[in-house]
């Protein structure tokens with residue numbers, strides 16, 4: 138059998154030249170007349186090693202990286218097809234500590250299989266979850282998901298089984314499964330990685346969700362910045378239809394499930410579930426009042442499950458291995474694994490899937506290797522742009538929904554953005570408020586008007602104009618945003634702002650920078 142060479146087709150690997158490396162591999166294979174095949178796999182999630190090339194040998198898969206095109210001929214000369222040493226040799230991929238120390242459940246196949254090979258998917262445990270689901274009633278599937286302890290990975294951590302049960306119990310001729318692949322949080326990419334690296338697991342998860350609640354159609358709302366993921370899912374969906382895993386007779390069970398990917402509208406607020414539904418219906422992405430919940434009255438007014446990509450992609454392993462297997466991972470009320478995404482000023486950025494309970498420090502230092510700049514870590518923002526800034530003294534907080542809430546932070550989608558000691562938290566607070574002003578859907582006054590006024594107040598604080606009075610005003614404004622906003626964009630923006638003031642007061646007590654006066658006048662005139 139011809140040796141297999143794996144070159145990731147993942148967008149992160151492409152951004153550092155994976156396509157050119159794959160092409161150079163093909164040229165070497167042709168010119169040397171060797172018998173080998175190049176497979177475009179997903180990423181293993183070790184971004185500092187991309188493009189990470191692997192070769193299958195009798196010992197297992199051997200990794201080399203990060204590789205540039207000019208190093209490809211030398212790699213062949215060194216005998217990499219037999220897994221021989223080279224200066225980029227990393228040994229067995231699965232023995233690289235970053236990977237070896239993870240607990241990959243949702244990402245079990247990502248980077249291992251050919252993402253668009255259904256036979257590869259099935260031979261690596263794919264569709265076993267669906268097989269089991271087909272032997273259960275809808276209620277039994279819902280109970281299995283409830284008992285696993287799975288909570289939504291989109292940010293709010295709401296129990297997935299409870300949401301499904303509401304949809305199951307709401308009578309309707311038409312129900313929908315909507316996958317939220319808008320992935321707007323800063324420093325996050327887990328949804329993208331799984332859609333590009335193991336798309337069938339999401340298709341399988343959505344199909345199981347459909348069987349569980351009695352939905353016959355599903356949509357995947359993918360952010361417009363993810364063209365590769367969109368293409369990959371489109372292809373995978375076409376294959377699933379062709380092989381009878383989607384359509385009128387899912388896996389021969391006589392039930393229907395149709396699936397379509399849809400391109401997002403390019404706004405952060407379209408990741409909020411009700412705005413997403415508006416956008417999916419072809420309208421402007423604006424928040425809907427709740428109640429009614431989407432589970433009762435969602436897409437086109439019908440009962441709808443809206444779940445994040447990772448929530449849905451985790452369902453197959455729960456059905457396959459059983460609820461107890463999954464809930465044995467984790468701590469407290471956070472069961473299973475968290476897909477941690479290390480970003481920002483970090484030496485070894487990438488995806489770490491690990492049981493809940495690991496501390497921030499372990500994630501950042503044991504896996505991430507500390508800051509990329511080598512300077513001391515000063516702040517960490519977990520949970521996206523609405524997450525709190527934590528100082529180094531909170532690094533021993535375990536990655537657990539409740540532990541973070543106790544420290545007035547949130548885990549969100551698992552993104553962790555690291556800052557070294559060159560960061561200015563007053564400017565980060567301004568950035569957060571400005572983000573809210575730019576991304577506000579405009580439906581409610583506290584957020585629409587308050588965020589813009591908030592930027593002005595922070596500008597005055599930075600410029601040292603009536604600082605004490607403006608800090609008090611900012612605190613009042615944050616209270617209004619928390620209590621009066623219609624959705625979590627306005628409601629949570631005080632998290633980054635107030636955490637910056639609380640943990641880094643010295644940054645709000647500096648002499649005014651020379652450009653401060655200019656900044657205030659830079660405000661957009663249309664606001």
Ligand SMILES: Cc1cc2nc3c(=O)[nH]c(=O)nc-3n(C[C@H](O)[C@H](O)[C@H](O)COP(=O)(O)O)c2cc1C
Nearest residue numbers: 289290291317319320321408409410444445448625
């Ligand atoms: C402003 C805002 C943006 C959001 N963006 C996303 C997003 O990009 N992806 C996502 O899955 N959930 C996002 N959410 C959460 C969704 O509203 C919703 O809770 C989630 O899709 C439910 O799925 P889950 O239960 O599987 O987490 C966002 C929420 C808010 C308030």
Ligand code: SF4
Nearest residue numbers: 578580581584624627
């Ligand atoms: S808080 Fe902001 S984003 Fe949310 S509904 Fe109000 S204006 Fe729209």
